[in-house]
Amino acid sequence: MPTGPLLRVEGLTKGFGGVRAVDGVSLTLGAGTITGLIGPNGSGKTTLVNLISGLETPDGGRVLMGNVDLAGKRPDRIARAGIARTFQAVSLPEGASVLAAVAAARLERDGSIAQAEAHALWALERLGAADLAARPCAGLPAALRRRVELARALARQPAVLLLDEPAAGLTDGEKAELAGHLRAIAATGTALLVVEHDMGFLLPLAGHVLCLDQGRPLYEGPPDGVRNDPAVVAAYLGEGA
Numbered sequence: 001m002p003t004g005p006l007l008r009v010e011g012l013t014k015g016f017g018g019v020r021a022v023d024g025v026s027l028t029l030g031a032g033t034i035t036g037l038i039g040p041n042g043s044g045k046t047t048l049v050n051l052i053s054g055l056e057t058p059d060g061g062r063v064l065m066g067n068v069d070l071a072g073k074r075p076d077r078i079a080r081a082g083i084a085r086t087f088q089a090v091s092l093p094e095g096a097s098v099l100a101a102v103a104a105a106r107l108e109r110d111g112s113i114a115q116a117e118a119h120a121l122w123a124l125e126r127l128g129a130a131d132l133a134a135r136p137c138a139g140l141p142a143a144l145r146r147r148v149e150l151a152r153a154l155a156r157q158p159a160v161l162l163l164d165e166p167a168a169g170l171t172d173g174e175k176a177e178l179a180g181h182l183r184a185i186a187a188t189g190t191a192l193l194v195v196e197h198d199m200g201f202l203l204p205l206a207g208h209v210l211c212l213d214q215g216r217p218l219y220e221g222p223p224d225g226v227r228n229d230p231a232v233v234a235a236y237l238g239e240g241a
């Protein structure tokens with residue numbers, strides 16, 4: 001399994017009007033590691049993912065893949081550098097079959113539809129979802145829609161995979177299955193950053209956790225230390241959670 005840092009975020013900052021959504025956040029994602037990103041509502045988690053993936057432009061800071069600074073680059077350039085992501089709200093091409101929807105994520109890179117479909121099937125198989133290939137996206141239940149969205153990201157064979165609340169709306173059984181798939185993806189050397197509110201899902205999965213509060217790092221370290229960290233507990237209590 002490859003090791004070493006794949007992505008280094010340094011001092012990333014983003015304000016919206018008077019709100020400092022992300023305020024000097026640094027983070028290293030190593031090959032084959034799973035990092036959990038937690039924090040109360042509005043603490044900047046999605047904004048951080050948006051900054052790394054190019055959906056938002058940072059006010060300052062760097063997003064380094066090797067020696068290349070991707071901060072402020074367009075999403076397609078960042079995707080080509082090997083960073084893929086999923087969204088909290090899953091959006092699929094409803095008229096397409098699952099296979100076509102996943103293959104579309106590869107079409108730009110693969111010359112032919114046949115090649116893109118082969119990669120799509122490979123991604124679906126890795127998620128135990130090859131049997132969905134011929135089904136239309138429209139009408140799929142929420143858990144399978146999340147699975148298809150993950151397959152779309154995986155089909156790009158990213159070095160870095162950013163997941164925004166991948167377990168939202170899943171049953172306990174589906175969460176356990178997802179955790180197994182994410183571990184298997186990391187085991188091939190992909191670096192995962194997982195935004196998640198469900199601690200029961202995230203803490204056993206992540207090797208490392210970053211907790212944000214009002215855009216600032218509040219805790220960074222092993223998952224074991226999170227629940228007993230006074231600052232983290234206070235931030236969540238303040239939220240009434």
Ligand SMILES: Nc1ncnc2c1ncn2[C@@H]1O[C@H](COP(=O)(O)OP(=O)(O)OP(=O)(O)O)[C@@H](O)[C@H]1O
Pocket residue numbers: 016019020021039040041042043044045046047048
């Ligand atoms: N496009 C935007 N315009 C203005 N303010 C924004 C925008 N995006 C985020 N914010 C603000 O930035 C802060 C961080 O929001 P963000 O969505 O990143 O938090 P979060 O930790 O992902 O929250 P949640 O857990 O609820 O998804 C919040 O105060 C939010 O209102």
